[in-house]
Amino acid sequence: GENVEQHPSTLSVQEGDSAVIKCTYSDSASNYFPWYKQELGKRPQLIIDIRSNVGEKKDQRIAVTLNKTAKHFSLHITETQPEDSAVYFCAASIGNNFNKFYFGSGTKLNVKP
Amino acid sequence: EAQVTQNPRYLITVTGKKLTVTCSQNMNHEYMSWYRQDPGLGLRQIYYSMNVEVTDKGDVPEGYKVSRKEKRNFPLILESPSPNQTSLYFCASSFAPFEETQYFGPGTRLLVL
Numbered sequence: 001g002e003n004v005e006q007h008p009s010t011l012s013v014q015e016g017d018s019a020v021i022k023c024t025y026s027d028s029a030s031n032y033f034p035w036y037k038q039e040l041g042k043r044p045q046l047i048i049d050i051r052s053n054v055g056e057k058k059d060q061r062i063a064v065t066l067n068k069t070a071k072h073f074s075l076h077i078t079e080t081q082p083e084d085s086a087v088y089f090c091a092a093s094i095g096n097n098f099n100k101f102y103f104g105s106g107t108k109l110n111v112k113p
Numbered sequence: 114e115a116q117v118t119q120n121p122r123y124l125i126t127v128t129g130k131k132l133t134v135t136c137s138q139n140m141n142h143e144y145m146s147w148y149r150q151d152p153g154l155g156l157r158q159i160y161y162s163m164n165v166e167v168t169d170k171g172d173v174p175e176g177y178k179v180s181r182k183e184k185r186n187f188p189l190i191l192e193s194p195s196p197n198q199t200s201l202y203f204c205a206s207s208f209a210p211f212e213e214t215q216y217f218g219p220g221t222r223l224l225v226l
Contacts, residue, residue, distance in 0.1 A: 001172060006155070034215070043203060043217040044156070089155055099144065099163060100171060103155040 002027040004092050006104025014112050019080050021107045023090035024072040030102075032093035033073050035064060038106075039086045047088075048075070080111045115140045117218040119204050125224045126194055134189045134221050136204030144207045145187040146171070146215070147179065149200040156203065162187055194225045 003026040013019050023033075034049035050057045050064045050073065057064050061080075066073040077084055090104040117138045126132055136145065146161040148171075158171030162181040176198055178190040187206075191198060204218040 004155075009153075043219055045217070046214045091156075099146075099161055099169070101146070101148075101156075101158050102172060103148075103157065105153055105155040 002030055002092055002094050002100075002102040004090060004102045004104045006090050006107055008107060009105065010108045010110070012110045012112065013080055015080060015082060017080055019075075019077045019084070019109055019111075021075045021088055021090070021109075022072060023074070023092075023104050024070075025092040025102070026071065027092070027094055028068075028071065030092040030094045033064070033066060034091050034093070035075050036089045036091065036103075037086045038089065044089060077109075080109075082111050082113050085109055085111045115216070117204055117206055117216050119202075119218040119221050121221060122219060123222050125226065127226050128195055129193050132191050132194060132223075134191075134202060134204075134223070136187045136189065136206075136218055137185050138187075138206040138216070139185065140206065140208075140216070141184065142206035142208055142216075143184070144209055144215075145181070146205045147177070147187070147189050148203045148205065149173065149198075150203060150220075151200050159189070159202075194223075196225050199223060199225045 006023045031052040036044035037047045038044045061078045063076040087106045087108050089106050120135045143164045147159040148156040150156050157173045160179040162168045202221045205215040207215045
Protein backbone atom coordinates (compact mmCIF):
# COMPACT_ATOMS: atom_id res chain seq x y z
CA GLY A 1 0.00 0.00 0.00
CA GLU A 2 0.84 3.66 0.09
CA ASN A 3 3.47 4.94 2.54
CA VAL A 4 3.43 8.57 3.62
CA GLU A 5 6.39 9.98 5.52
CA GLN A 6 6.22 13.34 7.25
CA HIS A 7 9.02 15.57 8.57
CA PRO A 8 9.83 17.03 10.94
CA SER A 9 8.00 15.41 13.83
CA THR A 10 8.31 18.60 15.88
CA LEU A 11 8.87 22.17 14.78
CA SER A 12 9.33 25.23 16.91
CA VAL A 13 9.26 28.72 15.37
CA GLN A 14 9.06 32.27 16.58
CA GLU A 15 5.84 34.15 16.02
CA GLY A 16 5.95 35.83 12.61
CA ASP A 17 8.37 33.33 11.12
CA SER A 18 7.48 30.80 8.44
CA ALA A 19 6.98 27.08 8.99
CA VAL A 20 7.42 24.33 6.42
CA ILE A 21 6.31 20.71 6.81
CA LYS A 22 7.23 18.14 4.20
CA CYS A 23 5.69 14.83 3.18
CA THR A 24 6.72 12.15 0.73
CA TYR A 25 4.58 9.37 -0.66
CA SER A 26 5.42 6.12 -2.37
CA ASP A 27 2.57 5.35 -4.77
CA SER A 28 2.56 7.44 -7.93
CA ALA A 29 -1.18 6.70 -8.33
CA SER A 30 -2.00 8.94 -5.35
CA ASN A 31 -3.91 11.90 -6.65
CA TYR A 32 -5.29 13.92 -3.77
CA PHE A 33 -3.33 15.40 -0.87
CA PRO A 34 -5.15 17.04 2.06
CA TRP A 35 -3.61 18.65 5.12
CA TYR A 36 -5.28 18.54 8.52
CA LYS A 37 -4.77 20.56 11.67
CA GLN A 38 -5.51 18.97 15.02
CA GLU A 39 -5.54 21.05 18.17
CA LEU A 40 -5.00 19.34 21.50
CA GLY A 41 -7.97 17.16 22.41
CA LYS A 42 -9.90 18.05 19.28
CA ARG A 43 -10.77 16.43 16.00
CA PRO A 44 -8.71 16.89 12.79
CA GLN A 45 -9.88 19.68 10.53
CA LEU A 46 -9.01 20.16 6.87
CA ILE A 47 -6.99 23.33 6.30
CA ILE A 48 -5.97 22.98 2.65
CA ASP A 49 -5.79 20.34 -0.04
CA ILE A 50 -4.29 19.90 -3.49
CA ARG A 51 -4.97 17.64 -6.43
CA SER A 52 -2.32 16.18 -8.68
CA ASN A 53 -3.13 18.43 -11.62
CA VAL A 54 -2.12 21.49 -9.60
CA GLY A 55 1.39 22.41 -8.48
CA GLU A 56 0.57 24.97 -5.83
CA LYS A 57 -2.42 26.27 -3.93
CA LYS A 58 -2.69 29.19 -1.52
CA ASP A 59 -5.23 30.25 1.06
CA GLN A 60 -4.19 33.39 2.91
CA ARG A 61 -1.19 32.46 5.08
CA ILE A 62 -1.25 28.79 4.10
CA ALA A 63 0.08 27.25 0.91
CA VAL A 64 0.70 23.74 -0.33
CA THR A 65 3.10 22.72 -3.09
CA LEU A 66 3.18 19.41 -4.90
CA ASN A 67 5.99 17.82 -6.89
CA LYS A 68 4.55 14.70 -8.52
CA THR A 69 7.82 13.72 -10.14
CA ALA A 70 9.62 13.63 -6.82
CA LYS A 71 6.48 12.42 -4.99
CA HIS A 72 6.56 15.01 -2.28
CA PHE A 73 4.33 17.82 -1.10
CA SER A 74 4.79 20.53 1.48
CA LEU A 75 2.75 22.79 3.72
CA HIS A 76 3.92 26.38 4.10
CA ILE A 77 2.59 28.65 6.85
CA THR A 78 3.74 32.27 6.70
CA GLU A 79 3.56 34.90 9.45
CA THR A 80 2.89 32.24 12.05
CA GLN A 81 0.74 33.07 15.06
CA PRO A 82 0.43 31.32 18.44
CA GLU A 83 -2.97 29.94 17.40
CA ASP A 84 -1.20 28.02 14.63
CA SER A 85 0.27 25.79 17.33
CA ALA A 86 -1.17 22.31 16.76
CA VAL A 87 -0.37 18.96 15.21
CA TYR A 88 -0.48 18.93 11.42
CA PHE A 89 -1.08 15.81 9.35
CA CYS A 90 -0.57 15.29 5.66
CA ALA A 91 -2.41 12.57 3.76
CA ALA A 92 -2.46 10.94 0.36
CA SER A 93 -5.53 9.43 -1.24
CA ILE A 94 -5.54 6.43 -3.52
CA GLY A 95 -7.97 3.83 -4.85
CA ASN A 96 -10.46 3.55 -7.67
CA ASN A 97 -12.37 6.51 -6.31
CA PHE A 98 -9.54 7.95 -4.25
CA ASN A 99 -11.33 6.61 -1.23
CA LYS A 100 -8.39 5.14 0.68
CA PHE A 101 -6.45 7.61 2.78
CA TYR A 102 -2.95 7.28 4.17
CA PHE A 103 -1.77 9.78 6.75
CA GLY A 104 1.65 10.94 7.78
CA SER A 105 2.69 10.56 11.41
CA GLY A 106 2.14 14.23 12.21
CA THR A 107 4.17 17.37 12.97
CA LYS A 108 3.76 19.15 16.27
CA LEU A 109 4.14 22.86 15.55
CA ASN A 110 4.88 25.21 18.41
CA VAL A 111 4.74 28.93 17.68
CA LYS A 112 6.45 30.91 20.43
CA PRO A 113 5.06 34.37 21.15
CA GLU B 114 -26.34 22.00 12.78
CA ALA B 115 -24.27 19.87 10.42
CA GLN B 116 -22.32 17.36 12.42
CA VAL B 117 -20.82 13.92 12.86
CA THR B 118 -21.55 12.32 16.21
CA GLN B 119 -19.93 9.34 17.89
CA ASN B 120 -20.95 7.35 20.94
CA PRO B 121 -19.62 6.61 23.41
CA ARG B 122 -16.92 9.24 23.74
CA TYR B 123 -15.00 7.21 26.30
CA LEU B 124 -15.08 3.49 26.89
CA ILE B 125 -13.19 1.12 29.16
CA THR B 126 -13.75 -2.56 28.49
CA VAL B 127 -12.12 -5.93 28.95
CA THR B 128 -10.55 -8.28 26.44
CA GLY B 129 -13.07 -10.28 24.46
CA LYS B 130 -16.20 -8.31 25.34
CA LYS B 131 -17.92 -7.28 22.12
CA LEU B 132 -18.53 -3.58 21.67
CA THR B 133 -19.96 -1.18 19.12
CA VAL B 134 -19.03 2.44 18.56
CA THR B 135 -21.75 4.32 16.74
CA CYS B 136 -21.24 7.05 14.15
CA SER B 137 -23.99 9.19 12.69
CA GLN B 138 -23.99 12.16 10.30
CA ASN B 139 -26.81 14.49 9.39
CA MET B 140 -25.35 15.92 6.18
CA ASN B 141 -26.59 13.25 3.73
CA HIS B 142 -22.98 12.30 3.02
CA GLU B 143 -22.33 9.23 0.90
CA TYR B 144 -18.78 8.55 2.03
CA MET B 145 -17.99 7.52 5.61
CA SER B 146 -14.80 6.23 7.11
CA TRP B 147 -13.28 5.03 10.39
CA TYR B 148 -9.76 5.86 11.57
CA ARG B 149 -7.71 5.03 14.60
CA GLN B 150 -5.12 7.43 15.96
CA ASP B 151 -2.10 6.25 17.91
CA PRO B 152 0.87 8.31 19.12
CA GLY B 153 3.60 8.55 16.51
CA LEU B 154 1.52 6.76 13.88
CA GLY B 155 -0.90 9.45 12.78
CA LEU B 156 -4.31 8.33 11.62
CA ARG B 157 -4.81 4.96 10.02
CA GLN B 158 -7.90 4.09 8.04
CA ILE B 159 -9.79 1.03 9.27
CA TYR B 160 -12.80 0.77 6.94
CA TYR B 161 -14.67 3.05 4.61
CA SER B 162 -18.02 3.07 2.87
CA MET B 163 -18.89 4.66 -0.44
CA ASN B 164 -22.65 4.29 0.11
CA VAL B 165 -25.31 2.12 1.71
CA GLU B 166 -24.30 -1.56 1.70
CA VAL B 167 -20.92 -0.69 0.13
CA THR B 168 -17.98 -1.08 2.50
CA ASP B 169 -14.30 -1.84 2.00
CA LYS B 170 -11.15 -2.35 3.99
CA GLY B 171 -8.74 0.41 4.76
CA ASP B 172 -5.16 0.02 5.89
CA VAL B 173 -5.77 -1.71 9.24
CA PRO B 174 -9.08 -3.65 9.15
CA GLU B 175 -8.04 -6.68 11.22
CA GLY B 176 -10.19 -7.14 14.31
CA TYR B 177 -12.90 -4.72 13.17
CA LYS B 178 -16.23 -4.96 11.38
CA VAL B 179 -18.51 -2.29 9.99
CA SER B 180 -21.95 -2.08 8.47
CA ARG B 181 -23.80 0.55 6.42
CA LYS B 182 -27.49 -0.26 6.48
CA GLU B 183 -28.53 3.38 6.47
CA LYS B 184 -26.86 6.34 4.83
CA ARG B 185 -26.48 8.29 8.05
CA ASN B 186 -25.02 5.54 10.26
CA PHE B 187 -21.73 3.68 10.12
CA PRO B 188 -21.07 1.68 13.30
CA LEU B 189 -17.68 0.18 14.13
CA ILE B 190 -17.84 -3.25 15.73
CA LEU B 191 -15.12 -4.94 17.73
CA GLU B 192 -16.23 -8.56 18.08
CA SER B 193 -13.46 -9.57 20.47
CA PRO B 194 -11.44 -6.52 21.55
CA SER B 195 -7.81 -6.91 22.49
CA PRO B 196 -5.45 -4.52 24.29
CA ASN B 197 -3.75 -3.56 21.00
CA GLN B 198 -7.04 -1.99 19.95
CA THR B 199 -6.70 0.59 22.71
CA SER B 200 -6.74 3.80 20.72
CA LEU B 201 -8.53 7.01 19.80
CA TYR B 202 -11.11 6.37 17.09
CA PHE B 203 -12.51 8.90 14.64
CA CYS B 204 -15.40 8.60 12.26
CA ALA B 205 -15.48 10.91 9.24
CA SER B 206 -17.87 11.67 6.41
CA SER B 207 -18.06 13.63 3.16
CA PHE B 208 -20.18 13.78 0.01
CA ALA B 209 -17.38 12.09 -1.86
CA PRO B 210 -13.88 11.07 -0.79
CA PHE B 211 -12.04 14.00 -2.27
CA GLU B 212 -14.65 16.29 -3.72
CA GLU B 213 -15.59 17.63 -0.35
CA THR B 214 -13.99 18.15 3.02
CA GLN B 215 -14.01 15.14 5.30
CA TYR B 216 -15.81 16.08 8.51
CA PHE B 217 -14.52 14.26 11.55
CA GLY B 218 -16.50 13.21 14.59
CA PRO B 219 -15.33 14.18 18.10
CA GLY B 220 -13.51 10.89 18.66
CA THR B 221 -13.97 7.88 20.93
CA ARG B 222 -11.23 6.99 23.35
CA LEU B 223 -11.16 3.24 23.93
CA LEU B 224 -9.19 1.38 26.59
CA VAL B 225 -9.16 -2.42 26.43
CA LEU B 226 -7.86 -4.10 29.58
